[in-house]
Amino acid sequence: MRSNFKNHIVLTGKKKSLPLLEKIEITDIAAEGKAIARLDDWVIFVPWTAPGDIVDIQLVRKRSRFAEGKAVRFHRYSPDRIEPFCAHFGICGGCKWQHLPYKVQLLHKEKQVVDNLTRIGKVAAKTYLPIAGAHKTVYYRNKLEFTFSNKRWLTEEEIATAGEALQPNGAGFHIPKMFDKVLDIRKCWLQEDISNRIRLGVKNFCLSHEGYPFFDLRKQEGLMRTLIIRTSSKGELMVIVVFFEEKQPHCNTLLNYLKDAFPEITSLMYVINEKCNDTIADREVMLFHGKDHLTEEMEGLQFKIGPKSFYQTNSEQACLLYGIVRDFAGLTGRETVYDLYTGTGTIADFVARQAGKVIGIESVPEAVEDARINAKHNRLNNIRFFAGDMKDILSPSFVETNGRPDVIITDPPRAGMHDKVIDTILGVAPARIVYVSCNPASQARDLHRLCSLYDVEKVQPVDMFPHTHHVENVALLMKKN
Numbered sequence: 302m303r304s305n306f307k308n309h310i311v312l313t314g315k316k317k318s319l320p321l322l323e324k325i326e327i328t329d330i331a332a333e334g335k336a337i338a339r340l341d342d343w344v345i346f347v348p349w350t351a352p353g354d355i356v357d358i359q360l361v362r363k364r365s366r367f368a369e370g371k372a373v374r375f376h377r378y379s380p381d382r383i384e385p386f387c388a389h390f391g392i393c394g395g396c397k398w399q400h401l402p403y404k405v406q407l408l409h410k411e412k413q414v415v416d417n418l419t420r421i422g423k424v425a426a427k428t429y430l431p432i433a434g435a436h437k438t439v440y441y442r443n444k445l446e447f448t449f450s451n452k453r454w455l456t457e458e459e460i461a462t463a464g465e466a467l468q469p470n471g472a473g474f475h476i477p478k479m480f481d482k483v484l485d486i487r488k489c490w491l492q493e494d495i496s497n498r499i500r501l502g503v504k505n506f507c508l509s510h511e512g513y514p515f516f517d518l519r520k521q522e523g524l525m526r527t528l529i530i531r532t533s534s535k536g537e538l539m540v541i542v543v544f545f546e547e548k549q550p551h552c553n554t555l556l557n558y559l560k561d562a563f564p565e566i567t568s569l570m571y572v573i574n575e576k577c578n579d580t581i582a583d584r585e586v587m588l589f590h591g592k593d594h595l596t597e598e599m600e601g602l603q604f605k606i607g608p609k610s611f612y613q614t615n616s617e618q619a620c621l622l623y624g625i626v627r628d629f630a631g632l633t634g635r636e637t638v639y640d641l642y643t644g645t646g647t648i649a650d651f652v653a654r655q656a657g658k659v660i661g662i663e664s665v666p667e668a669v670e671d672a673r674i675n676a677k678h679n680r681l682n683n684i685r686f687f688a689g690d691m692k693d694i695l696s697p698s699f700v701e702t703n704g705r706p707d708v709i710i711t712d713p714p715r716a717g718m719h720d721k722v723i724d725t726i727l728g729v730a731p732a733r734i735v736y737v738s739c740n741p742a743s744q745a746r747d748l749h750r751l752c753s754l755y756d757v758e759k760v761q762p763v764d765m766f767p768h769t770h771h772v773e774n775v776a777l778l779m780k781k782n
Contacts, residue, residue, distance in 0.1 A: 319359070319360035319361065319362075319363055319368075320360055321357060321358070321359050321360070321373070322340065322345070322357065322358040322359075322360065322370070323357050324355055324356075324357065324376055325338045325340060325345070325355065325356060325357070325358050326338060326353070326354070326355050327347060327350045327351060327352050327353065327354040327355075327356065327379070328352055329352055330352060330409045330412075330413075330770070331344070331346065332413070332417075332742065333770060334397055334398065334409075334769065334770025334771075335347070335348060336348065336349075336350040336351060336352065336354075338358065342366065343366065343367060343368055344366065344367045344368075345358060345360075345367070345368045345369070345370055346367065346368070346369045346370070347369075347370050347371065347372055348371065348397065349371075349372065349391050349397070349400070350372050350379075351378075351379040351381055351382045351400055351401055352379060352381065353377075353378075353379025353380055353381055353382070354372070354375060354377065354378060354379045354382070355375070355376040355377040356372040356373075356374060356375050356376065357372070357373050357374040357376070358370040358371070358372060358373070359371055359373045381401060381402060381405050382400050382401070383399075383400060383401065383402055384400075385399035385400050386399060386439075386490065387399060387488075387489075387490055388487060388488065389484060389486060389487070389489075392454070392456060392476070392484055393473075393474055393476075393484050393486070394474070394476065394477035395474060395489075395491065395769070396490070396491070396768035396769060397768070397769060397770065398768045398769060398770065399768050403434070403438055403767060403768075406764075406767065406768065407432050407434050407764060409770075410432055410762060410764060410770070410772040411429075411431070411432045411762055413741060413770070413772060414429075414432075414741045414760065414762045414772060414774050415429060417741035417742050417744070417745045418741065418744075418745045418748065418757075418760065418776075420745075421742055421745040421746060421749075422744075422745030422746060422747075422748045422749040422752075423749055424745060424748050424749065424752060424757050425757070426757040426758070426759065426760045426776070427756065427757065427758050427759060428758065428759040428760070429759070429760050430759060430760065430761040430762075432761075432762040432763065432764055432772070433618075433621055433622075433625070433761065433762070433763045433764065434764050434767075435615070435617070435618050435764050435765070435767050436617065437617060437767075438767035438768065439490045439491070439767075440490065440491070440492060440493050440494070441491070441615050441617065441618070441766075441767065442491045442492050442614045442615060443492070443531060443532045443533065443534075443597075443612070443614055443615070443616050444492075444529070444530070444531045444532075444612075444614050445489065445491060445492045445496055445529075445530050446527055446528070446529045446530075446579075447472050447473055447474070447486070447500050447527065447528045447529075447530075448472070448473065448474065448475060448483045448516075448526075448527050448579070449470070449471075449472050449483070449504075449507075449515040449516050449523070449525040449526060449527065449528070450470070450471050450472075450481075450482070450483035450515055450516060450517075450518065451469055451470050451514060451515040451516065451517050451523055452469060452481065452482065452483075452517065452518075453468075453469060453470060453471025453473075453482070453483050453484065453485045454471070454476045454479065454482040454483060454484045454485070455467060468508075470485075470504075470507075470508060470515040471483050471484065471485030471486075471504075471515070472485060472486065472500055472501075472503070472504040472515075472525075472528065473485050473486030473489075473500075474486060480518070481518045481519055486500070487501075492530065492532065493532060495532075495538065495563070495565055496530045496532075498563070499528075499530060499540060499559070499563055499566075500528060500530070502558075502559070502562055502563065503525075503528055503542070503555070503559065506555060506558050507525055507555070510554075512524070512548070512551045513525055513551060513555065516545055521545075521577060522545070523545055524544055524545055524546065524548055524551065524552075525544065525545075526543040526544060526545045526574060526579070527543040527574075527579055528540070528541070528542055528543070529541040529543070529608075531595060531606065531608075532595075533595040533596060533597045533598075533606065533616070534597060534598065534616050534617075535595075535596055535597065535598055537567045537568070537592075537595045537596060538563075538565050538566050538567050538568070538595075539566075539567065539568035539569075539570070539594075539595050539606075539608065540559060540563075540566050540568070540569050540570070541570045541571065541572060541581075541586065541608055542555065542556065542559070542570075542571045542572070543571070543572045543573075543574050543579070543581060544571060544572070544573055544574070545573075545574065545575060546573065546575060547573045552571060556569060556571060556589045556590070560589070560590045566590070566591065567591045567592055567595070568588070568590075568591045568592045568593060568594065568595060568608075569588075569589045569590040569591055570586050570587060570588050570589060570593070570608055571586075571587055571589055572584045572585070572586050572587070573585075581608075581609070582609060586607075586608040586609065593607065593608075594606055594607045594608075594610075597612065597616060599616075599619070599620045599623070599647075599651070600620065600651070602650050602651065602675075602679050603675070603678055603679060604645060604646075604647055604650070604671075604675050605645070605671050605674050605675055605678070606645070606671075607667065607671055609665075609667050609668075610644075610645050610667070610668060610671050611644045611645060611665070611668060612644070612645060612647070613647070613765065614765075615765045615766065618763060618764065618765045618773075619647070619765070621763060622737070622763045622765070622773060622775070623647065623648055623651040624651075625761050625763065625775050626648055626651070626652070626710060626735050626737060626775060627651055627652050627655065629733075629735045629759070629761075629775060629777040630652055630655075630656075630708050630710060630733060630735050631708075631733060632652060632655035632656050632708065633655075634655055634656065634657060635657045635707075636656050636657055636658075636706075636707035636708050637656070637657055637658045637659075637660070637704045637705065637706050637707050637708075638652055638656045638658070638659045638660070638706060638707070638708045638709075638710060639659075639660045639661075639662070639695075639706040639708070639709045639710070639731075640652070640659060640660065640661045640662070640710045640712075641662055641691060641695065641709065641710065641711040641712070641713070641718075641722070642662070642663060642664075642691065642711060642712045642713050642714070643661030643662060643663045643668075643669075643672060643686065643712075644663055644665075644668050644672070644712075645668050645671040645672050645675060646661050646663075646671070646672030646673075646675050646676055646684065646686060647675075648710055648712065648737075649661040649672065649676070649684050649686075650675055650676060650679055650681055650684070652710070653676070653681045653683055653684050654681070656683065656708075657683065658683050658684075658685075658704065659681075659683060659684040659685075660684075660685055660686075660687070660703050660704075660706070661684060661685070661686040661687070662686075662687050662688075662689070662691060662694050662695060663686065663687075663688060664688070664689060664690055664691060665688070666688045669686045669687070669688040672686045673686050685703070687699075691713075691718075691719065691722050692719040692721040692722050695722055695725050695726075696725060697725065697728065697729075700725075700729055705729060705731070706729060706731045707731055707732055707733070708731055708732065708733045708734070708735065709726060709729070709731045709733075709734045709735070710734075710735045710737070711726075711734065711735070711736050711737065712737040712738070713738070713743075713747075714739075715739055715740040715743060716740075716743055717738070717740065717743030717744060717746060717747045718747050720750075723747060723750050723751065726751070727750075727751065727753070727754055730754060730780060731780070732779070732780050733777065733778065733779060733780070734751065734755060734777075734778040735775065735776070735777055735778075736748065736751075736775070736776045736778065737773065737774075737775050738773070738774050738775075738776075739765075739771065739772075739773055741772065741774050744774060744776065748776060748778070751778055752778075754780060754781060755778035755779060755780055755781060756778065756779050756781055757776055757777070757778055758777045758778065758779045759776075759777050760774065760775070760776050760777075761774070761775045761776075762774045762775075763775065
């Protein structure tokens with residue numbers, strides 16, 4: 302709806318308050334999954350709305366070319382809108398598209414990929430393949446991390462009905478843009494229900510026993526910090542309890558409760574993290590009960606998943622994604638393949654049986670150790686793994702020592718590839734590049750540079766995270782003649 306800005310303004314009467322815009326149509330979904338409206342030369346970002354909604358928008362932020370607002374009244378609902386299934390929708394920032402049918406979500410994800418490649422990267426792909434949707438749209442994640450807080454987020458309804466009688470402790474997810482506020486989760490639809498039962502079990506145990514204060518992020522005190530739950534398709538279950546301090550016998554008492562109350566747990570571990578941040582990458586993970594890892598299986602290949610291992614969080618779609626990567630690589634059994642940002646070597650193992658030699662490079666030493674174990678376990682003798690920063694390891698001398706690649710597979714983090722890595726790839730000039738990305742915007746930027754020497758033959762989006770705006774994308778690049 303494009304009409305005169307002044308026709309839609311309602312002044313609120315407060316000197317510095319931003320205006321209320323009446324009866325504005327939501328027209329599209331933009332980057333990061335935000336719904337948008339357009340008014341004159343303005344783009345207005347409005348969360349929790351859908352294209353086709355007509356709403357009153359209270360602006361909360363205003364710039365010269367764009368604004369941000371929230372819908373305070375709906376005059377008409379989009380015909381595409383459906384009822385969200387999660388009680389936490391609209392507060393928890395995890396699944397922002399539950400109000401859209403899954404088919405509509407997929408259309409917007411396809412559009413996101415095309416828009417990023419054409420507008421940011423100026424990439425003219427020869428073929429855009431339809432997005433590969435997920436069969437499971439709930440309970441699809443194999444890893445979740447919950448945070449304990451002694452100052453949980455209170456909803457407006459809770460404040461109005463219960464006031465000061467509310468329980469201040471919560472276990473759940475951080476509220477978006479609120480680093481110190483945690484939403485207490487009653488039921489999460491992302492992981493199999495055993496995850497809900499374990500989280501609630503730990504929470505109730507701590508609230509009913511003395512000596513288990515929930516963490517205060519600002520004061521940096523309290524025992525209970527985070528709870529990590531990982532599952533595998535083979536039915537294994539890993540639980541990691543992160544304590545702020547080593548406080549015995551309280552830690553052992555809680556861990557024994559978990560062991561006895563949930564016999565499904567195959568790996569029970571704990572961490573003492575006295576740092577200001579929640580990452581456990583530099584902390585020792587100690588085994589309390591069971592095995593020190595999970596085992597995942599795809600196409601007969603088995604992968605060891607440790608407590609710190611990176612592994613695609615949607616196992617079923619990961620198998621589909623890796624199959625697409627292998628098909629795009631077009632291997633005949635003779636090629637030398639470089640797998641950049643290999644992680645625990647899942648893609649490297651996936652393609653090794655169709656390749657002559659595979660070289661995997663990864664920055665995290667623990668992941669490389671897991672990758673070597675996985676390759677050995679899968680009896681793949683044609684893979685070598687190297688640990689270190691990609692921009693430092695991947696050099697002309699490294700290529701000279703290990704052989705010039707016929708195919709490069711790259712799956713970088715969200716920020717994309719460093720300029721030095723792209724320079725080296727262009728210098729090596731393999732016949733094919735298969736670029737896997739969780740961020741089509743950074744992928745588009747990198748493809749723009751690579752297109753000086755390559756054509757983008759085809760693009761295949763894959764939905765790894767239903768009900769979110771996130772999309773994985775695979776692009777095949779062929780060297781120009």
